[in-house]
């Protein structure tokens with residue numbers, strides 16, 4: 001009986017929530033600061049702002065001296081302290097790192113990642129971090145990354161661009177970059193090439209699965225836990241997509257892991273002793289557990305979680321960065337001219353060793369990552385009560401969200417032209433790339449959990465950019481809308497439709 005009443009209550013709350021949401025979506029409000037209503041807290045105002053969540057967060061953080069507290073409905077456990085104050089960021093991510101793990105609540109919200117590196121703390125995280133650092137920084141792995149990117153570029157991306165020139169067909173650059181990065185990341189992470197970058201454009205289930213899971217995770221931040229759990233259980237709304245996504249990941253990894261185990265049983269690893277290139281899956285299945293005691297190479301779920309996170313890290317971030325980069329270039333033709341001149345001068349023939357000489361291109365990529373960071377949010381949860389440098393008090397287990405998107409646009413940090421795309425801001429008077437501290441330029445995170453793929457990312461983005469900018473003119477289709485989807489990965493709602501011509 002008690003259970004029945006409980007379910008009835010959940011149902012009423014759910015209906016109330018939906019009716020209220022529909023009612024509110026018919027109104028338009030543009031004031032950044034939200035009213036804190038009795039019982040409902042700031043949720044009504046937030047729901048109105050969700051479609052423009054990134055802009056709204058930027059406005060509200062600008063208006064509140066870079067830190068504000070979102071109050072969720074009474075007893076819903078959705079209060080969040082949002083900050084972009086560089087002093088707070090430095091404190092949370094670096095100087096008082098031990099007090100700010102990801103925390104259990106966030107772990108539940110991001111359950112799709114299981115025990116992957118983004119979702120774990122303490123000793124398991126340390127072992128994941130040290131072991132992944134060992135492989136990503138290995139010279140052979142870096143050579144493997146470069147050769148994989150170059151061959152996919154020449155044999156996959158370029159033929160599609162050539163075809164679109166010859167046949168005069170529009171292409172969706174976001175889709176192309178996602179396919180390019182899914183193939184390359186999959187080769188590096190699993191040793192398997194899904195070959196989705198081809199003129200036939202096969203359907204990519206993995207892509208819908210990541211989008212569904214990332215959108216679901218976003219909404220979980222502002223919904224009471226009982227509500228998203230109920231939606232997941234019934235299979236409705238974004239939670240239905242989340243369920244489907246998890247099923248796709250599980251099926252895909254079941255196949256890949258069992259094939260790899262068979263391969264290892266019949267052939268062994270061969271390559272580690274000679275230091276030859278090894279995919280990340282093979283590395284984790286044969287990892288040295290005397291060195292990394294918390295890793296479980298023979299546990300399929302553990303391997304699935306580890307490799308899924310690396311695959312998403314490799315595919316969705318870099319494809320997002322490339323998409324926004326080419327969109328910004330389409331609006332800034334003078335930057336394209338400068339990059340082209342730099343390429344012709346510094347790199348008349350493609351040689352990866354010359355990529356470092358392309359300083360203006362570096363500046364343009366950093367500028368794009370500042371304005372459109374592929375991972376737009378970071379989250380933390382204090383172990384013990386604390387006071388942040390801004391004076392805000394945070395209690396144990398509070399949720400803290402850092403808006404990486406808004407952090408790149410604060411006028412008090414970046415100047416009055418913070419919203420402008422200006423690659424020159426990254427170049428020093430002596431013509432070198434300017435270094436900005438990571439707690440200010442946060443696209444790759446800061447402190448002990450700084451991104452491990454930064455070097456690989458710049459290599460891939462610059463390799464692709466050089467090939468495209470040197471050979472093609474890219475024009476975004478007139479009237480094409482470029483809105484970011486409210487999600488935990490920054491992708492364009494309608495892709496990026498462009499026409500391609502030879503220069």
Ligand code: HEM
Pocket residue numbers: 117118129132310313314315317318321373374375378379442443444445448449450451452453454456457
């Ligand atoms: C444009 C490209 C990329 C961006 C903007 C980016 C951004 C980030 C951010 C913001 C984090 C912190 C996430 C968190 O703490 O929840 C992170 C962590 C990480 N990134 Fe990247 N990333 C990119 C590419 C890559 C690539 C290509 C790889 C690897 C192949 C990679 C591997 C990692 C790993 C392993 C971590 C976890 C670090 C840790 O928790 O200790 N990233 N990245």
